[in-house]
Amino acid sequence: MPELPEVETIRRSLLPVLTGRVIDEVQVLTPGVLLESAGLTLQGREMLTIRRRGKYLLIPLGSPDALTAGRKPDNRAASAQLIIHLRMTGQLLLQPDDLPAEKHTHIRIKLAAGRESSPIWLIYHDTRRFGRLWLLPDPTGDLPAGLVSLGPEPLDPDFNAALLAERLAGRRRSNLKAALLDQSVIAGLGNIYADEALYAGGLCPTRPAGSLSGEEIARLTEAIRAVLINAIACAGTSLRDYVDGWNKQGRFQNCLQVYGRAGLACRQCGQIIKSIRLAGRTTCWCPSCQPEKAGSSPQP
DNA sequence: ACCTACCTGTTT
């Protein structure tokens, strides 16, 4: 389900609610979804904040019962971390009421009342059960492999054309679509935003990643950033399962230019959007706005 | 650089 804009939207929806809250109760309804390091438990730990890296969410946690033990300043240092990857259909949902668990609810975390807040449940729901949560000591050498090998954050201020060029050089023989989907090349793009960024950059997804001119790399760099920023501003793309922490849908599905539009007219030029399979994923592009050979009529 | 597996639900 969620790519960078969706994960970031979820993070923003959860941040003000989770920050500073202490875990009161944990219900693991489906064993195997939560991978716990030996000896660690969630109970009694404070959620210090919530961060994002690529499509991962990271919640640094304080020591168990730091509050009741009488918190010294250094008790607020993270001693564990909850890491979450939602894969295709994972959802993190806030529920003020103690509703009965639904069929595909796998974990329920009850957060104790704060000074000005009532208790609330944080629910992990995942129809296809591909997603995972990890409870790890912090610092740890045991981070998920996919998180360790993650490429640069496209929305970081130091992400630029030179960095993207360097990353694409490692996959110069594969097509652009496959390169952008590779999380070690660049973090956070999935099937929707890879297609949308290539359209915005006027680049054909079948082009070899090593064939881009400096000008084309610069265009792609800006296209990636612009598409992600717009999608976050629209709170993500809700096609099937994606919702934020308050169960609210995004609106970027109304702004898609190529993804899911095979057979329809390009909004820019009227040409019929094509689709093929690349890197095992359906890939949509406009043959006129994204010419295979440089020189025709790329997007401004 | 491909393929298959992991799952369930929806659409053709």
Place this chain on the structure above:
DNA sequence: AAACAGGTAGGT
């Protein structure tokens, strides 16, 4: 009945 779906890990 079969194909397909916002993803990635693992094997060839």
